[in-house]
Amino acid sequence: MTSPHRHAPAGTPRQARSVARHVAAVADLLAPLRSESRTETVPLPGALGKSLVHGFLAPVSLPPFANSQMDGYAVNSADMHDDVTEFAVAAPVPAGMRPPSLARGTAAPIMTGAMLPDGADAVVPIERAVPDSFPAPGTGARVTLPATAAGTYVRPVGSDIAAGERALAGGTCLGPAQLGLLAALGIPEVEVYRAVRILLVTTGDEVVEPGKDLTAGKIYDANGTLLEAAMAQAGLEVRRAGISTDDPAELQKLLRSQGADADVIVTTGGVSKGAYEVVRQAMEGQPVEFLHVAMQPGGPQGIGMFDGVPFLGFPGNPVSCLVSFEMFLRPALAAVLGAPALRLPVRARLSQPLTSPEHKHQVRRGNLQPDGTVRLEGGESSHLVRALAGSNALVHVPAGVTELAAGDEVEVWML
Numbered sequence: 003m004t005s006p007h008r009h010a011p012a013g014t015p016r017q018a019r020s021v022a023r024h025v026a027a028v029a030d031l032l033a034p035l036r037s038e039s040r041t042e043t044v045p046l047p048g049a050l051g052k053s054l055v056h057g058f059l060a061p062v063s064l065p066p067f068a069n070s071q072m073d074g075y076a077v078n079s080a081d082m083h084d085d086v087t088e089f090a091v092a093a094p095v096p097a098g099m100r101p102p103s104l105a106r107g108t109a110a111p112i113m114t115g116a117m118l119p120d121g122a123d124a125v126v127p128i129e130r131a132v133p134d135s136f137p138a139p140g141t142g143a144r145v146t147l148p149a150t151a152a153g154t155y156v157r158p159v160g161s162d163i164a165a166g167e168r169a170l171a172g173g174t175c176l177g178p179a180q181l182g183l184l185a186a187l188g189i190p191e192v193e194v195y196r197a198v199r200i201l202l203v204t205t206g207d208e209v210v211e212p213g214k215d216l217t218a219g220k221i222y223d224a225n226g227t228l229l230e231a232a233m234a235q236a237g238l239e240v241r242r243a244g245i246s247t248d249d250p251a252e253l254q255k256l257l258r259s260q261g262a263d264a265d266v267i268v269t270t271g272g273v274s275k276g277a278y279e280v281v282r283q284a285m286e287g288q289p290v291e292f293l294h295v296a297m298q299p300g301g302p303q304g305i306g307m308f309d310g311v312p313f314l315g316f317p318g319n320p321v322s323c324l325v326s327f328e329m330f331l332r333p334a335l336a337a338v339l340g341a342p343a344l345r346l347p348v349r350a351r352l353s354q355p356l357t358s359p360e361h362k363h364q365v366r367r368g369n370l371q372p373d374g375t376v377r378l379e380g381g382e383s384s385h386l387v388r389a390l391a392g393s394n395a396l397v398h399v400p401a402g403v404t405e406l407a408a409g410d411e412v413e414v415w416m417l
């Protein structure tokens with residue numbers, strides 16, 4: 003008698019680990035990176051893409067004072083009894099200092115952002131004044147203004163954030179907007195987690211540096227550049243150790259000579275089931291596990307420690323190693339440190355049908371269109387770098403889903 007569950011489906015190792023479990027395992031491995039010893043205080047521009055160590059409260063209110071939202075006249079709305087009221091034009095409100103109080107029955111020319119004088123509670127834009135241009139100061143001019151309610155075109159003190167309110171939470175990934183808020187609050191430097199240092203090694207006797215001659219059986223190293231760029235864009239500090247041959251002793255030497263001060267060692271290739279899996283062999287005797295994640299591409303993975311340094315062994319196919327970075331290393335670092343930011347997940351409609359292996363989470367590459375549809379680029383194979391280069395998104399087909407039709411909704415991550 004056969005049980006439908008007795009055998010793993012073809013191509014899926016029995017003990018495949020789920021994507022979520024592997025993300026958690028990578029996060030556990032990297033948890034020690036969240037340590038006081040890995041923090042630094044840097045001027046704001048140096049904090050871009052890094053994660054804030056401590057949350058903090060606003061030291062000042064924004065705006066710090068009530069000010070005008072328009073170029074126009076500051077008035078006291080209580081002076082306006084009719085549809086239109088004539089005012090004596092007061093001295094213009096100077097920018098950057100406290101203006102004198104507004105005398106009743108007068109309207110003071112005020113520019114956008116200038117402090118509202120005491121006694122004023124509204125601003126009438128210059129376009130609504132008669133005449134609709136500012137008179138020369140001190141000419142005894144008069145202006146007619148329409149009835150205006152208190153608060154009109156006034157930005158109240160603290161209307162953005164009040165002093166003492168939470169400005170940013172610890173673990174926030176600092177992008178331009180967050181750094182802009184810090185600057186607006188008058189904070190010149192912040193304590194962040196230092197950039198994670200990656201030692202990146204690509205492997206394979208067949209792999210040669212771009213620019214060298216391509217002899218029979220050789221291919222150019224795409225992974226080194228692809229991953230270095232992906233990691234650099236995510237704010238990681240990457241050291242390339244070059245290409246290791248398939249000699250495990252050479253790889254060990256390379257890792258020992260360059261890996262000691264790395265936060266994480268990442269290799270590509272040499273992790274599957276071939277006869278010469280250099281990474282597997284180089285890790286013998288180290289607490290490193292080689293396993294299969296129920297994901298396509300990027301199934302074969304290595305994880306553990308090499309000489310006490312956290313180690314991740316990504317598969318050698320170019321798309322597989324990029325997908326491994328996006329699916330495991332980025333989310334794990336985001337969970338542990340708060341940076342890099344997670345990819346933005348959006349819902350999109352497939353513009354064509356697809357099939358996917360039942361027990362694997364499939365990650366296809368695609369192009370999200372302005373109309374909310376996503377067009378798949380290339381097939382599922384993990385050697386398709388040209389299709390990857392034409393994509394702007396990863397398209398997720400969760401385990402358990404075997405077929406999707408054109409028009410079906412999928413989650414995509416914007417790259």
Ligand SMILES: Nc1nc2c(c(=O)[nH]1)N[C@H]1C(S)=C(S)[C@@H](COP(=O)(O)OP(=O)(O)OC[C@H]3O[C@@H](n4cnc5c(N)ncnc54)[C@H](O)[C@@H]3O)O[C@H]1N2
Pocket residue numbers: 204205206208209221222223224225226270271272273274275276279299300301302316317318319320322384
């Ligand atoms: N019998 C099995 N064979 C394979 C399995 C399996 O489960 N059983 N898994 C397949 C999958 S899935 C993947 S992914 C690969 C992973 O292989 P490795 O990590 O051992 O990587 P390599 O064999 O070294 O290379 C795979 C592929 O990628 C090319 N490559 C390697 N490095 C680079 C580089 N730096 N730049 C560009 N291309 C690179 C390499 O030439 C191979 O074509 O294993 C499958 N096999």
Ligand code: MOO
Pocket residue numbers: 297298299300301302317319321322383384
């Ligand atoms: O994981 Mo492999 O990446 O399916 O080609």
